[in-house]
Amino acid sequence: MALTSSRVRAVNAVYESGNFSAAARTLGVSQPSVAQLVRDLEAAFGVSLFDRHGQSLVATQLCRQLYAATSRIQSIEADAVAILQQREELAGGELRVGLGNAMPGMALISSFKSLYPKIQVRIEIGNWSDIVAAVVDRRVDVAVLPEVPQDRRFRSEVCLSQRVVAICHPGHPINRGGPVSIAELTKYPLVFRTRNSSTQRVVDKTFRSAGLQPEPAIVVNTREGMLEAVANQLGVGFIWEHGSSRADRIARIVVTEMDVELPEYIFSLLGTKGRLVELFFQARNLLPP
Incomplete structure (x- = not known):
């Protein structure tokens, strides 16, 4: 009965990720290879390590105990490799x-x-x-x-905290030197990011909380596109307060309902x-x- 390192790594990767495909990406091997390694270990010891529910895998109590023991070994091995590589890494x-x-x-x-x-x-x-x-x-x-x-x-680990602010061209009428409300912003053309942006998720949540559903004049998929749209007076946009060091043709405005700092990690x-x-x-x- 062989408790090989490759089998242990496969089981631990599946335990951490919850399925064979994600474990395969983590290990850099094929999905069938990961599944076979897990099956081989189960067969070698006559045990069940995961309960199968469609595409989902739920670790058994035995699997959780095995992970608790073997993950410490993997951590020690990784630390040893890091020590051996340290000199080379820091040199270049x-x-x-x-x-x-x-x-x-x-x-x-x-x-x-x-x-x-x-x-x-x-x-x-x-x-x-x-x-x-x-x-x-x-x-x-x-x-x-x-x-x-x-x-x-x-x-x-948190490295700093920051809030989402509105941005506009310095000559925009909303740039009065003080905070504005989310409702005031709806009076002007708005520039939004696409839905997979963390900035846009904060913006959408704030508008929903205020019972507002504004239609943006422009939607851009990058931060640079947002900055350029605003700098060229195409509307009021949004950005993380410290998300860019750019200052030319950009004014940052605190939005009352967004005046809460959120962690950056x-x-x-x-x-x-x-x-x-x-x-x-x-x-x-x-x-x-």
Whole structure:
């Protein structure tokens, strides 16, 4: 009866992700390979590790006990590998970072690079759902986003808090130097992001809470598109307060109903090891208040 490391990794990946396909993506192998490894382990010991309910897998009590024991072993192995790789990484490794907002992610990267200038940083910028997928699919090692999913697969730590604000051209009549209400904004053409944007989810929720259903004049799929539309006086848009350092032809306005700061997170897949990932998490301590 062989309790091989490949079988244990397959079982643990299925336990963490909840299905064979997600576990296969995590391990970088095919879905049939993962399923076969789990079946082989069950057959070798005459046990059942998962209850099958259609496409869903529910871990048995035995599986949960096995995971509690073997996940510690995997963590120790990953720490050992990280120690062996540390010298090479700090001398010239690569860190892949996903950003939902250009800021504060760029500020974090600046802090990181000031300490470790020889490390190459590759950046992927996208909307909220794109960056979550990049973390899950391991296209990036670590990411910075608001509203990280409440999922046991992720490790997350708050790096700052910020609110969503309205933005307009400095010459827009709503730019009076004080807060505005969400109802006032409906008097003007509005620029929205697409639904998979974290900014737009906050905006939609605020309008719904106020009993309003405005129709946007323009819908854009990127933050840069939002900024350019507003700078060219096409309407009033929305952005995370520290989501961009751009100041030309852009005025930020506090919206009364949105004047609540929400956390921005650094996050990675739980168990993602490596000295560079740890150092990037630590870089948040260097951000200015």
